[in-house]
Amino acid sequence: MKRYEQERNFLKSNFNEFKNIKTDKMKGIPQPEKVKSYDINSKIINLPDVDKDVLKRKDIYDCIKDRRSTRFYNDESISLDELSYLLWATQGITGTNKSGMTYRTVPCSGATHSFETYLFIMNVDTLEKGIYRYLPIEHKLLFISAMKDVDERIDAITLEQPFVPNFARKAAVTFAWSTTPYRSEWKFDITAHKKILIDVGHICQNLYLAGESVDIGVCALGIYDQEAVDNILQLDGEEEFIIYLAAAGKKRIK
Numbered sequence: 001m002k003r004y005e006q007e008r009n010f011l012k013s014n015f016n017e018f019k020n021i022k023t024d025k026m027k028g029i030p031q032p033e034k035v036k037s038y039d040i041n042s043k044i045i046n047l048p049d050v051d052k053d054v055l056k057r058k059d060i061y062d063c064i065k066d067r068r069s070t071r072f073y074n075d076e077s078i079s080l081d082e083l084s085y086l087l088w089a090t091q092g093i094t095g096t097n098k099s100g101m102t103y104r105t106v107p108c109s110g111a112t113h114s115f116e117t118y119l120f121i122m123n124v125d126t127l128e129k130g131i132y133r134y135l136p137i138e139h140k141l142l143f144i145s146a147m148k149d150v151d152e153r154i155d156a157i158t159l160e161q162p163f164v165p166n167f168a169r170k171a172a173v174t175f176a177w178s179t180t181p182y183r184s185e186w187k188f189d190i191t192a193h194k195k196i197l198i199d200v201g202h203i204c205q206n207l208y209l210a211g212e213s214v215d216i217g218v219c220a221l222g223i224y225d226q227e228a229v230d231n232i233l234q235l236d237g238e239e240e241f242i243i244y245l246a247a248a249g250k251k252r253i254k
Ligand SMILES: Cc1cc2nc3c(=O)[nH]c(=O)nc-3n(C[C@H](O)[C@H](O)[C@H](O)COP(=O)(O)O)c2cc1C
Pocket: 067, 068, 069, 070, 071, 161, 162, 163, 164, 219, 220, 221, 222, 223, 224
C-alpha cells in the first residue's frame, strides 16, 4: 500500500466501531474544562462590543463571491473594533445550553469547541506587538507576552511558503488555533479527531468571510512548524497544540 493510502481511513466515518465503545463521558469521568482557564491576575484587555457599524460590505452574497486568499497586505493597522469583530465571528459565544456548553458563531460537533485562539499581533491599533489569547466567555483578550520581533517569529513558524514567500510577516495579525483534543475525545472517543479537523475549517471560513466584509484579507496557513509554534505559545504539544493558522491584514493592491 502506498504511504498516503494508509492515511485515507482517517477521512472515513468510524461510527460502527464507536457504537461498541464506552466513552469517558459514559463512564462518568468528569468533563474537562470547556475553555482554558487563566490566572485572574493576568493583564486583560477589553474588546469593543461588536456592532454592525464595523461592516464595510453588508451583502453576504458579495462576501462569499469575492472571498480570495489574500497574501499581500499594506502597512495600515487594523482597528480594535475590527479585531473584536473577527474574534467574535470566529469563536464568539452566541448562546449556552443547559449543561453550560456554548453555542458559537461557528458550528462544532457536539458543541465541544475544543479550540483556543492565540493571536500574534503585529499591527493592531493600541495593542503592543506580542502574543495574546482570546477569552470567548468574557469577549476579552488575555495578554500573554510582548514580542518586538513577532513578525520574524511568524516568518520562521510559517516556513517556506509556496505561493508568496514570507507573506505572513507582513500581516497585521496571525490567528493560531489550538485544539485540546480531550474536550472532544471525552464525548466522541475515536471519532473525535476527524470532527476536530472539520470543526476548525468552519472557524477559518468565518474568518475569511468576516474579513471580506471589513476589507481585511485573510490567508489560511496549513504549512507551519509544529514544534516552533507550540514552543512559542508554551503548549505541551500533546494535550494542547496548534492545528491551523491564518494571516489577516488590510489588503494591498498588487
Ligand atoms: C487547509 C488549508 C491550508 C492552506 N495553507 C496555505 C499555506 O500554508 N500557504 C498559503 O499561501 N495558502 C494556504 N492555503 C490557501 C490555499 O492555497 C487557497 O485556499 C487555494 O489556493 C484556493 O485559493 P482561494 O482561497 O483564493 O480560493 C490553505 C488553504 C487551506 C484551506
